[in-house]
Amino acid sequence: xxxxxxxxSRTLTGKRNRAILAILLGCGLRxxxxxxxxxxxxxxxxxxxxxxxxxxxxxxxxxxxxxNWVKETLDTWLAAAAIDSGPLFRCVCRAGKLWGxxxxxxxxWQVVKRPPQV
Numbered sequence: 001x002x003x004x005x006x007x008x009s010r011t012l013t014g015k016r017n018r019a020i021l022a023i024l025l026g027c028g029l030r031x032x033x034x035x036x037x038x039x040x041x042x043x044x045x046x047x048x049x050x051x052x053x054x055x056x057x058x059x060x061x062x063x064x065x066x067x068n069w070v071k072e073t074l075d076t077w078l079a080a081a082a083i084d085s086g087p088l089f090r091c092v093c094r095a096g097k098l099w100g101x102x103x104x105x106x107x108x109w110q111v112v113k114r115p116p117q118v
Contacts, residue, residue: 007021007111009076011096012080012081012098013096015076015081016081016089016092017111019074019076019077019078019089020034020108020112022069022070022073022074023070023074024108024112026069027066027067028064029051029064035089035108037087037088038085038088039083039084039087041053041054049066049071050063050065074088081098086101086102089107
C-alpha cells in the first residue's frame with residue numbers, strides 16, 4: 001500500500017490526511033506552502049490542474065502541476081468536507097467536524113510523522 005493511502009479513507013480526518021500526503025508527495029510542496037494553500041490557488045490551466053502563484057522559499061513564485069491522482073484525492077476531501085472556498089485544509093475535531101480557518105505547519109508535520117495505520 002502506498003504511503004498516501006495509509007490513512008483511513010472512511011473518516012473525514014483520514015480523507016484530509018490522504019489529501020495532505022498526496023499533495024506533499026505528488027506536488028513536492030513544503031509544509032508551510034501546503035498550510036497556506038487556498039482553493040482559489042488550484043486552477044485548471046491548459047487542460048491540466050495546477051497550483052498557481054505559489055509563494056515558496058525565498059519568496060519565489062511558481063506554478064506547480066497537480067497530477068490527476070492527487071486531484072482525485074483532493075476532490076474526495078473537498079466533497080466530504082464541503083469546502084467551496086478559502087483554505088484547502090481545515091482542522092477536524094474529534095467529533096469528526098470541521099473547525100477553524102486552516103491548519104498550521106505543525107498539523108502537517110503530525111500527519112507526516114504518524115505511523116501508517118494497518
